[in-house]
Amino acid sequence: MTPNAFRAAAASLPAVLQVCVLETEVFKVRGRAFATLNWPEPGWAVVKLRAADQIRLIAQSRALAREPGPRGKRGVTVVQLKALDEADAGEVLAAAWGLAYGGARASAEAVLSAVSAAMEAR
Numbered sequence: 001m002t003p004n005a006f007r008a009a010a011a012s013l014p015a016v017l018q019v020c021v022l023e024t025e026v027f028k029v030r031g032r033a034f035a036t037l038n039w040p041e042p043g044w045a046v047v048k049l050r051a052a053d054q055i056r057l058i059a060q061s062r063a064l065a066r067e068p069g070p071r072g073k074r075g076v077t078v079v080q081l082k083a084l085d086e087a088d089a090g091e092v093l094a095a096a097w098g099l100a101y102g103g104a105r106a107s108a109e110a111v112l113s114a115v116s117a118a119m120e121a122r
Contacts, residue, residue, distance in 0.1 A: 001084040003037055006045055008117070009089060010035050013097045034100035035093065045079040047096035057095065061088040075099075 010027040011018050019026045025037040035047045046067065049057065054075050058064045063083035066072035079092065 001081045001086065001089050003043065003045075003081055006035075006081055006084075006089065007037055009093055010037070010097075012117070013093065015101075016097070029097060029100045030102060032100040034096040040078065043081055045081060047077050047079060047092055048099060049075045049077050049092075049095050050099055051075060053095040053099075057088070057092055061085075061092075063088060064092070 007018075007025060010016065013027075013029065015029050017028045019028065023042075024039045026033050027035040027037070033048065035045055037045045039046050054066060054077050058066060058077065061084065063080045063085075065078050065080075067076040067078050077092075084092075
């Protein structure tokens with residue numbers, strides 16, 4: 001997945017605000033960040049997941065890893081974008097958005113649709 005496709009997919013979720021902070025782009029919903037692009041470096045992202053989602057998604061994708069240290073134990077997950085496929089991107093963004101939104105569950109299909117549209121646009 002490219003950074004542009006990740007950006008477009010994250011920004012297409014309901015009620016998302018995109019904020020540029022230094023060299024990163026932070027995606028928020030209801031004032032809570034759910035994803036940050038270009039952190040810890042360009043070509044990477046971090047997302048905040050529930051513990052159960054973090055365990056499940058890391059087990060299914062080699063693109064994901066728990067962030068080292070205490071933040072990783074609280075659900076912060078690093079994402080290597082070049083290793084992330086569309087299906088996993090949809091699940092990751094849906095889970096992260098849902099947690100930030102307040103427990104709501106985004107439809108993975110809707111997110112996958114946004115990812116597909118973003119991929120076609122590039």
